[in-house]
Amino acid sequence: MNSCTFSDYVSERNRIINEERHHFHGEKLVLNEDESKLNDFIMKVKLEELELSYKDSIQFLPKQHFSIAKNNIEKSKLFNILKKIPKGCSLHCHLLAAVSVDFLIENITYRDNLYGKYINDRFKLKFMKSEAAKEDEWISLKEMRDKDKNFDSWLKTELSLLVDNANSKDTSLESIWTKFKKTFSVVYDMLSYKPVFEEYYYQCLKELHEDNVMFGEFRGTPMPLYDLEGTKYDMEDFFKLLINIEDNFKKDHKKFFGARYIHSIYRGVSLDDLKTELCNILAMKKKFPKLIVGLDFVGFEEEGHSLVNFYEELDKIKNDINFFFHAGETNWFGSTDMNLVDAILMKSKRIGHAFALSRHPVLMDLVLKQDIAIELCPISNQILLLNDDPRNHPAASLLARGFPVVVCNDDPSAWDASGLTYDWYITFMAMTPKTCGLKFLKQLALNSLKYCALDDNDKCDAIEEWKQKWHSFISSMLRTIEK
Numbered sequence: 232m233n234s235c236t237f238s239d240y241v242s243e244r245n246r247i248i249n250e251e252r253h254h255f256h257g258e259k260l261v262l263n264e265d266e267s268k269l270n271d272f273i274m275k276v277k278l279e280e281l282e283l284s285y286k287d288s289i290q291f292l293p294k295q296h297f298s299i300a301k302n303n304i305e306k307s308k309l310f311n312i313l314k315k316i317p318k319g320c321s322l323h324c325h326l327l328a329a330v331s332v333d334f335l336i337e338n339i340t341y342r343d344n345l346y347g348k349y350i351n352d353r354f355k356l357k358f359m360k361s362e363a364a365k366e367d368e369w370i371s372l373k374e375m376r377d378k379d380k381n382f383d384s385w386l387k388t389e390l391s392l393l394v395d396n397a398n399s400k401d402t403s404l405e406s407i408w409t410k411f412k413k414t415f416s417v418v419y420d421m422l423s424y425k426p427v428f429e430e431y432y433y434q435c436l437k438e439l440h441e442d443n444v445m446f447g448e449f450r451g452t453p454m455p456l457y458d459l460e461g462t463k464y465d466m467e468d469f470f471k472l473l474i475n476i477e478d479n480f481k482k483d484h485k486k487f488f489g490a491r492y493i494h495s496i497y498r499g500v501s502l503d504d505l506k507t508e509l510c511n512i513l514a515m516k517k518k519f520p521k522l523i524v525g526l527d528f529v530g531f532e533e534e535g536h537s538l539v540n541f542y543e544e545l546d547k548i549k550n551d552i553n554f555f556f557h558a559g560e561t562n563w564f565g566s567t568d569m570n571l572v573d574a575i576l577m578k579s580k581r582i583g584h585a586f587a588l589s590r591h592p593v594l595m596d597l598v599l600k601q602d603i604a605i606e607l608c609p610i611s612n613q614i615l616l617l618n619d620d621p622r623n624h625p626a627a628s629l630l631a632r633g634f635p636v637v638v639c640n641d642d643p644s645a646w647d648a649s650g651l652t653y654d655w656y657i658t659f660m661a662m663t664p665k666t667c668g669l670k671f672l673k674q675l676a677l678n679s680l681k682y683c684a685l686d687d688n689d690k691c692d693a694i695e696e697w698k699q700k701w702h703s704f705i706s707s708m709l710r711t712i713e714k
């Protein structure tokens with residue numbers, strides 16, 4: 232072995248560290264003078280919070296179950312800076328779990344004409360006229376609240392996956408997914424009540440806007456809207472309503488850029504039903520080409536069909552609609568994760584979760600080559616039991632190699648969150664080196680714009696608007712910290 236001086240050793244050591252750092256997500260960006268000043272400040276705040284955890288690792292908030300950490304995350308100085316960052320776009324959020332659960336309870340469940348009832352052991356909520364409710368033995372929420380002063384706390388547990396302490400959380404994937412699916416069936420009829428859906432979707436946009444997110448893509452299925460007069464609303468009415476609500480929201484919030492819809496099909500669908508669904512959604516896409524931007528399959532990935540089963544049907548429509556598939560949301564190896572192969576081969580524009588990707592080197596190369604963005608949802612992965620400690624999240628190694636990642640919130644209602652900042656905080660604190668700062672955060676926002684489903688013209692406009700927001704953010708932060 233050739234001997235070398237300590238100084239040679241140190242210079243080689245530094246070369247390797249710098250080279251590795253250069254590959255990290257966002258490190259190729261160059262910050263201007265103002266951004267660098269803000270970066271210094273952010274680094275100071277980040278390090279202060281990390282130092283506390285280095286001394287006592289129990290204090291590290293991303294490691295704690297989100298239900299338990301949430302209040303302390305909100306008190307974090309860094310979290311409150313991240314909240315102000317113009318984060319660009321929210322690209323992976325399910326329409327039926329998109330607002331804070333407190334909003335549902337406080338604003339929607341206190342409306343008149345809301346009734347509850349157990350059907351096949353599942354609690355359901357529905358708006359109806361009192362005579363019809365009486366006839367079918369539904370009980371008004373007012374009556375339930377009068378009888379039980381803890382009703383709202385109980386309701387919150389029905390609408391979410393919150394836990395009181397880390398030991399009380401579910402321990403099997405199957406049981407947590409059963410509970411998770413149940414939360415959707417509790418709210419489904421309640422949110423399909425047209426006046427409530429209008430308020431609900433407006434709130435979806437509002438919570439993004441308040442979190443400094445300018446554009447949202449929602450995965451959903453058309454809801455069977457109803458009112459108390461018995462009017463029938465069809466799929467077309469549903470999409471018209473989405474557009475109307477978005478237009479109204481944009482009138483009230485001039486800086487909000489808009490929202491789009493990704494049609495989501497249950498991955499347990501039969502081939503016959505799939506054919507019908509695809510036919511329907513393509514017909515709708517012709518009527519609403521701007522709104523409907525893509526297609527996905529949803530549900531517990533272990534239970535559904537593999538994407539390869541749908542190949543023939545999907546191949547026929549690949550030029551008519553873009554794919555944004557959930558794939559590899561699994562801890563298993565050589566099993567459900569094979570969906571990643573299909574998502575890549577079928578040219579999915581982004582991949583939801585791709586949790587299993589880092590075990591597949593050939594697929595990783597293909598993801599880079601095809602420039603497919605990974606939709607990282609760290610809180611979702613923790614609550615749904617894929618990853619307990621985000622420091623060990625497989626996406627950390629993707630970030631280290633500079634993969635295109637967008638940070639998303641998946642189903643914030645289910646864990647009492649809203650907006651993107653909680654997921655940004657967890658990612659930034661747990662999956663980046665301690666020296667990593669504003670470049671990383673800026674790259675996350677830029678990625679969300681680059682990989683969103685807007686058409687080229689709208690995307691250019693969105694990027695221009697975001698640049699202005701970014702500039703104002705930097706200036707206003709510098710004014711605050713220089714005071």
Ligand SMILES: [Zn+2]
Pocket residue numbers: 323325557583641
């Ligand atoms: Zn999802």
